[in-house]
Amino acid sequence: MSQLEDEKRRYFRIEDTIGVKFERITEVQALKRQEEMRRPGYYSANRIQVVERELQLLIDKMRIQQPDFAKAMELLNTKISILRDDFISDPLQEARYGYIKTVSLSACGVSFEHDNKIAEGEKMDMDLTLLPTDLHLYTLGEVVGCDESEEELGTWMLRVDFYGMSANDEELLVQHIVKRQGQLRANERKTRDMR
Secondary structure: OOHHHHHHHHHOOEEEEEEEEEEEEOHHHHHHHHHHHHOOOOOOOOHHHHHHHHHHHHHHHHHHHOHHHHHHHHHHHHHHHHHHHHHHOOOOHHHHHOEEEEEEEOOOEEEEEEOOOOOOOOEEEEEEEEOOOOEEEEEEEEEEEEEEOOOOOOOEEEEEEEEOOOHHHHHHHHHHHHHHHHHHHHHHHHHHHHO
């Protein structure tokens, strides 16, 4: 990726609420995990997620040519996800999503509040859950900053750059960000118009 493309991906940053689950790992573990993530069929263990990804990519492509049909498909898919979640009836949402957090999200990284300070350069194995689609994106991350929060004592603002993310996951993330950015702008316009 060129430096200009990287800067563009950093520019598209949104405030969002997502599921964040991560594990700190060593450099050796990160290299091993990156190798695993490159293998064909890496996602085959979670067939429903594979189907979910393909469906979401198709819905996003249809959105341009048939926006009403794409919206109907997205609503139907969301409804099925809700029913699935209710059927599973996992009382601990945290177990499914990690921690639901308000984050600052771009295609290159994420920042969010965390209870502990984590050193710059630390590696992470990350599972991000995009809401409401319930899509899981798997990536490695490297801590690029961790500053004490000015708003809440004993909390740290953790900044993580992504790497090792599959091209499909990256495309899903970019589409999610663009879609959410459109929704946020539409909400801002409605609020302005109501004044």
